[in-house]
Structure formats: structure tokens, C-alpha cells
Amino acid sequence: MATEHEDRPVAIVAGGSTGIGAAVARRLDQEGYRVVVVSSKSVDEGESVAAELDGSWFLRADLSEPGAAAEVVARVGAEHGRLDTVVYAAGKTARIAHPDIHAVTDDVWDGILKLNVLGPWHFVQAAEPLLRKSPNGTIVVVGALAGVDVGGSSIPYAVSKAAVHHMCKLLGGALGPEIRVNAVAPGFIETRWTEDWTAFRGQISDKAPLRRTGLPEEVAELVLGLIRATYVTGQTVVVDGGLSLLP
Numbered sequence: 001m002a003t004e005h006e007d008r009p010v011a012i013v014a015g016g017s018t019g020i021g022a023a024v025a026r027r028l029d030q031e032g033y034r035v036v037v038v039s040s041k042s043v044d045e046g047e048s049v050a051a052e053l054d055g056s057w058f059l060r061a062d063l064s065e066p067g068a069a070a071e072v073v074a075r076v077g078a079e080h081g082r083l084d085t086v087v088y089a090a091g092k093t094a095r096i097a098h099p100d101i102h103a104v105t106d107d108v109w110d111g112i113l114k115l116n117v118l119g120p121w122h123f124v125q126a127a128e129p130l131l132r133k134s135p136n137g138t139i140v141v142v143g144a145l146a147g148v149d150v151g152g153s154s155i156p157y158a159v160s161k162a163a164v165h166h167m168c169k170l171l172g173g174a175l176g177p178e179i180r181v182n183a184v185a186p187g188f189i190e191t192r193w194t195e196d197w198t199a200f201r202g203q204i205s206d207k208a209p210l211r212r213t214g215l216p217e218e219v220a221e222l223v224l225g226l227i228r229a230t231y232v233t234g235q236t237v238v239v240d241g242g243l244s245l246l247p
């Protein structure tokens with residue numbers, strides 16, 4: 001017979017060591033999830049997030065590698081025997097002004113598409129059998145406002161996020177009724193990613209409807225909302241303090 005502990009749902013947070021993913025891991029823990037935190041380089045941070053949480057553990061994996069998601073899911077399945085939620089927050093960019101098209105090499109495209117598009121795709125493929133058995137099988141991918149509007153740190157990054165939003169829409173149509181797939185599209189969120197975006201931060205404080213940048217916890221709240229929203233699938237929800245409303 002399953003113990004109370006074993007009955008708790010299980011989530012993988014890919015890119016859960018820092019920033020938005022770490023906030024999601026903490027929020028899921030508050031909701032009673034056992035969270036598996038995954039990242040590639042920030043091992044100390046990942047282990048320390050997992051150590052804060054009840055029944056959580058850290059797994060190191062480079063999710064731009066083709067077999068990595070399958071290995072992570074296999075480990076989680078072997079350890080917990082179930083998987084209820086995958087949140088994919090791992091991401092990569094290159095800062096290249098959009099008109100500077102000759103600076104965008106194929107290597108830049110390759111690195112960004114592998115982590116931002118193929119990474120979540122491989123998770124979906126690997127996790128699908130376990131998620132189908134869950135009473136609330138859900139996938140939430142962290143996309144970006146750059147994939148909705150004109151903007152973003154480079155064209156390959158923006159294209160990768162638009163691709164992942166569309167992927168979630170198509171998968172929402174393909175994987176029901178057992179699995180729901182949604183994306184969130186953050187604007188400017190205060191993480192190590194945006195630490196030195198001083199000028200843009202100032203513009204947002206001056207002009208965006210909510211007059212401030214966002215916090216990782218505010219994105220985590222939306223991710224949790226989508227996990228709970230049992231009649232929502234295939235959607236991309238913008239979380240940007242109204243930034244995208246500016247003319």
C-alpha cells in the first residue's frame with residue numbers, strides 16, 4: 001500500500017536550479033509535489049534548492065544533449081514510479097542585435113534550438129507514457145514575450161520561443177485528454193539572465209502599465225495556475241506586467 005509520502009505527485013523542473021525554474025520548484029513543493037530539479041552547470045545552486053524542499057532531489061543533465069531527457073525521466077520513473085508534471089524552464093540565448101544578421105552563425109542557431117526547442121520536445125516524448133497515467137498530467141514550458149511580439153535578445157532566441165509556443169499549441173491538440181500542454185511567456189523577469197539589462201529595466205519602470213519588472217515567483221504562480229487549470233490546454237499565457245500593451 002502506498003504511504004502518504006508516496007501518494008504525493010511528482011514534478012520535474014528542467015532548469016530548476018536558478019531563476020524562474022527555482023521559484024517554480026519552491027512553489028510546487030508548497031503544493032505538496034516531490035520535485036526533481038535538473039540543470040547542467042549550476043550544481044551547487046540546484047543541490048541547495050533541492051535540499052530546501054521536502055522529498056526533492058537534484059539531477060545534473062545537459063538538456064541540449066539528445067538522450068538527456070529520456071535519462072532524466074527514466075531515473076524519475078525508477079525512483080518514484082510516477083510523473084505528474086514537467087516544467088521546462090531551461091533556456092539559452094545569444095545577445096545579437098536583430099539587424100546584425102551576419103553575426104548569427106549556424107552554431108548560434110544550433111545551440112539555441114537544441115536547448116529551447118528540442119529540449120522540451122524530448123521531454124514530451126520521454127514523459128508521455130508516465131504523464132498519461134497521472135490524474136493531472138501536465139507540461140508547462142517557459143517561453144518568452146520575445147516569441148509573441150517583435151523583440152528579444154536575438155532573432156534565433158525569439159524564433160525558438162515562438163516555435164515552442166506553437167509546439168505547445170499543437171501538443172495541446174495531440175495529447176489530450178490525459179495530458180495538458182501549455183506555455184507561459186514572460187516579459188522582463190529579475191533573474192541572473194537580466195541582471196545587467198539596466199536601460200531596459202529603466203524603460204519598463206517608466207512606461208509599462210505596472211511600472212516594474214517581474215519576479216520569478218510571479219511567473220511561478222502562473223505556472224502553478226496552469227497546472228491547476230484542468231480545462232486549459234494548448235495556450236500561451238503572457239506574464240509581462242502589461243509590457244506588451246505599450247504602443
Ligand SMILES: NC(=O)c1ccc[n+]([C@@H]2O[C@H](COP(=O)([O-])OP(=O)(O)OC[C@H]3O[C@@H](n4cnc5c(N)ncnc54)[C@H](OP(=O)(O)O)[C@@H]3O)[C@@H](O)[C@H]2O)c1
Pocket residue numbers: 014015016017018019020021038039040041042043061062063064089090091092115142143144145185186187188189190191192193194
Ligand atoms: N528572465 C527573463 O526576463 C525571461 C524572460 C522571458 C523568458 N525567460 C525564460 O525563462 C527561462 C528561465 O530563465 P531565467 O531567467 O530563470 O534564467 P536562469 O536563472 O539563467 O535559468 C536558466 C536555467 O536553465 C538551466 N540551463 C541552461 N542551460 C542548460 C542545459 N544545457 N541543460 C540543463 N539546464 C540548463 C540553467 O542552469 P545551468 O546553467 O546550471 O544549466 C538554469 O537553471 C528561460 O527559458 C528563459 O528563456 C526569461
